[in-house]
Amino acid sequence: MKRLLGVLLALPLSVLAAEPVATATAAAAPVASSGVAGQLTQLVFGLLLVLGLIFFLAWLLRRVQQAGPAGKGQVIELIGSRALGPRDRLMLVQVGNEQILLGLSPGSITALHVLKEPVQVPSTTEKTTPEFAQRLLDILGKDQKDKK
Numbered sequence: 001m002k003r004l005l006g007v008l009l010a011l012p013l014s015v016l017a018a019e020p021v022a023t024a025t026a027a028a029a030p031v032a033s034s035g036v037a038g039q040l041t042q043l044v045f046g047l048l049l050v051l052g053l054i055f056f057l058a059w060l061l062r063r064v065q066q067a068g069p070a071g072k073g074q075v076i077e078l079i080g081s082r083a084l085g086p087r088d089r090l091m092l093v094q095v096g097n098e099q100i101l102l103g104l105s106p107g108s109i110t111a112l113h114v115l116k117e118p119v120q121v122p123s124t125t126e127k128t129t130p131e132f133a134q135r136l137l138d139i140l141g142k143d144q145k146d147k148k
Helices: 002-067 131-140
Strands: 076-083 089-095 098-105 108-115
Touching: none
Parallel strands: none
Antiparallel strands: 076 089, 089 098, 098 108
């Protein structure tokens, strides 16, 4: 009888001792999978945060450049530009009272001609909007004043 009582008392203790191992093993599997999912989620949010920061800084840089003095205090002013090819351009630049036609290529800038009489460029205070952009703004109900 003592032997049976000892076995019965020992049995539940061995079952209880083995149970935490089984519970720990069963609980470890979901934790591992949720740990990987958590790490992946954290990685995606971190990537989105960095990309958002890059776009915000690019937007801020454009705003700061537009807010700067437009031509005030500048000695050299760009009058006009024309693309000749994918990498070559003609540029008309005003330096003081002289206008110079420059040829730009990937490796050099060449003064092509110094104009004796400056070219009169109509000064418009409004920025011209390409036709497609203007039509898109009209469709969306945006006014040109909202763009500034």
